[in-house]
Amino acid sequence: MGLIEQNGQYTFNRVLREQYLRGVVPQETPSSWGTMGGGTGMQALRAQAVAARTYLEAISQRRQAKGYMTDTCDTIGCQVYLGASVNDKPLDYGPDFWTTTAAVTETAGIIRVSHDGSIPLAEFGSSSGGWTTPQSELSGFPAVVDDGDxxxxxxxxxxxxxxxxxxxESRYPEIGQLKEIKVTLRNGLGEWGGRTRQLLLRGTTANTTVDISNWAEDPFRKGLRLKSDWYRFPQFPEYSEPGFWxxxxxxxxxxxxxxxxxxxxxxxDRSGPIVDLAAPAGAEGYWLVSDSGEVFSYGNAAHHGDLRGQKLADPVVAMTAHPTGNGYWLATADGGVFSFGNAGYYGSMGAIALNKPVVGMxxxxxxxxYWLVASDGGVFSFGDAAFFGSTGDIVLNKPITSMTAAKDGRGYWFVASDGGVFAFGSVEFFGSRGGDKNRRSTAGMAVTxxxxGYWLVWDDGTSFPFGDAPDFGSSVAKRTVVAIEVVP
Structure with a gap:
């Protein structure tokens, strides 16, 4: 034991490395593990001993390079070390710690070395829940499967x-009475999709989203004293949105x-800008369409024809896929409709003068x-599409830019460039950005x-979730986004 002066006085303990590790390993891993599993728990203590020894060598090199007088410190900033006297124990730590002492002795001198010869700041994790923590969640190592869990x-x-x-309800009083809990985002590692990273709490008065960046910062887990952040709710069948394009x-x-x-x-090579995207069932492909009616196919989306080479009175503004995925429709600004594949033709507004151009389908x-919607919110219904209402006779603050329909066909929504949302039929209104300070124009809308729930997306790619739509945090795309399409 000694006392030094280095930016203040502090004591240090001069001790042999293997003796030092006897005071570290039981502080980082319970000695009782050694007797668990019929003695197989000793493997965990041996692994901890090797990791602790490796970490000591690595941090010692770093501290010496910075001019520190000691090899390490005795806090969680380095390694948690308690000398034998602190615990009123003999130098061999006595029978209470025989397992960790044995683990240190049996692995004496063994360290881990990286492929380049450097010594890493090693860590050991045991019973880590099927997968170790990924680097994106503050771990120093890539995520791997924990087969021993x-x-x-x-x-x-x-x-x-x-x-x-x-x-x-008491922790989230703003929701009123709890109706449903949905896990809307997981980290993608392991069963059920991995650890919970976002929750939607649906209530009678409001919904609230709980964002979870990592295990330590899970307010739901900590507030309700759950054992881990890997959980689900059997009474609420879990459904997770796959994403969007x-x-x-x-x-x-x-x-x-x-x-x-x-x-x-x-x-x-194309003769005009892309104006829309549509996807067939199955989530394995999509189509893009240009304003001249050229269709480009990707993945398993088959090409059923397009309007390239044809002279159009007005540009193509929208595309929608037939539910079977074996066809699609294109709509032009003057209300013209063009059908391909097994998509049937049920009429159009091409021969009728419109007050405002068509913007969605x-x-x-x-x-x-099918339905067409014009920029003034006028809606035109064809075939078995029921008319549920429109804003054609209302003066809007901003023009309509996009339309989306309920999956069951019992209603539709459309959105204006200022983020205002209008709901018709049996669909619910989940919120909008109308009246908010919007940095960019709203370019599209898609229903979960x-x-x-639904998403609104600005023309720079920033998306806004409402209802049960998870917040995927879409990236900025420099003001060129024209459409959003949910993976079917």
Missing amino acids: DVSANPHHLWEKTIRRTDV LAKSNGGVLAVGTAKHFGDAKQV ETTKSGNG NTND
Whole structure:
């Protein structure tokens, strides 16, 4: 033991490395683990001993290079070290710590070395829940499967806890009475999609979203005293939105969430900008369409024809896929409709003078009809598409830019460039950005696959979730986004 003066006085303990580790390992891993699993728990203590020894060598090199007098410190900033005298123990730490002492002795001199010969700041994790923590969540190492977690000796791999609705309501009073809890985002590692990273709490007066960046910062887990952040709610069948695509006028496609990127039209010869994107059922492809009616196919989206080479009175403004995925419709600004594949033709407004141009199109659930919407909110119904209302006789603050229909065909929404949302039929209004300070114009709108929410997207790619739509945090795309399409 000694006392030195280095930016203040402090004491230091001069001790042999292996003796020092006897005071570290039991502080970082319970000695009792050594007797668990019929003695197999000793493997965990040996791994901890090697990790602690490796970490000591690595941090010692770094501290010496910075001029520190000691090799390490005794706090969580380095390694947690308690000398034998602190615990009133003999130098060998006595019988209470025989397992950790044995682990240090049996691995004496062993350290881990990186492939380049450097010594890493090693860490050891045990019973980490099936997967170790990824680097994106503040771990120093890539995520890997923990094959030793699901064993009979581990009583914590599977767990249950009953929580009362009133407990949730008291922590989130703004929701009123709890109607539903949805896990809307997981980290993608392991069963059920991995650890919970976002929750939607639906209530009688409001909905609230709980964002969770990592295990330590999970307010729901901590507030309700859950064992881990890997949980689900059996009484609320879990449904997770897969994501969406954003189409850019230059032909680029942004895949958000778990949506896959199948290609784009940035380097393709075309006679005009891209104006819309549509996707067939199955989430394995999509189409892009230009304002001249050229259709570009990607993934398993088959090409059923287009308008290239034809002289159009007005540009193409919208595209929608037939529910079977075996066809599609194109709509022009003057209300013209063009059908391809097994998409039937049920009429158009091409021969009628419109007050305002058409800006969007959607199909019915059956595929035997469709709607057109104009920039003034006028709606035109064809085939089995029912008319649920419009804003054609209302003076809007800003023009309508996009339309989306309920998956069951019982209603539709459309959105104005200022983010105002209008709901018709049996669909719910989940909120809008009308009246908010909007940095950019709203370019598109898409409904979730549950019909219980939707996204609005600015022309720079920034998306805004409402209802049960998870916040995927779509990236900025420099003001060229023209459409959003949910993965079916």
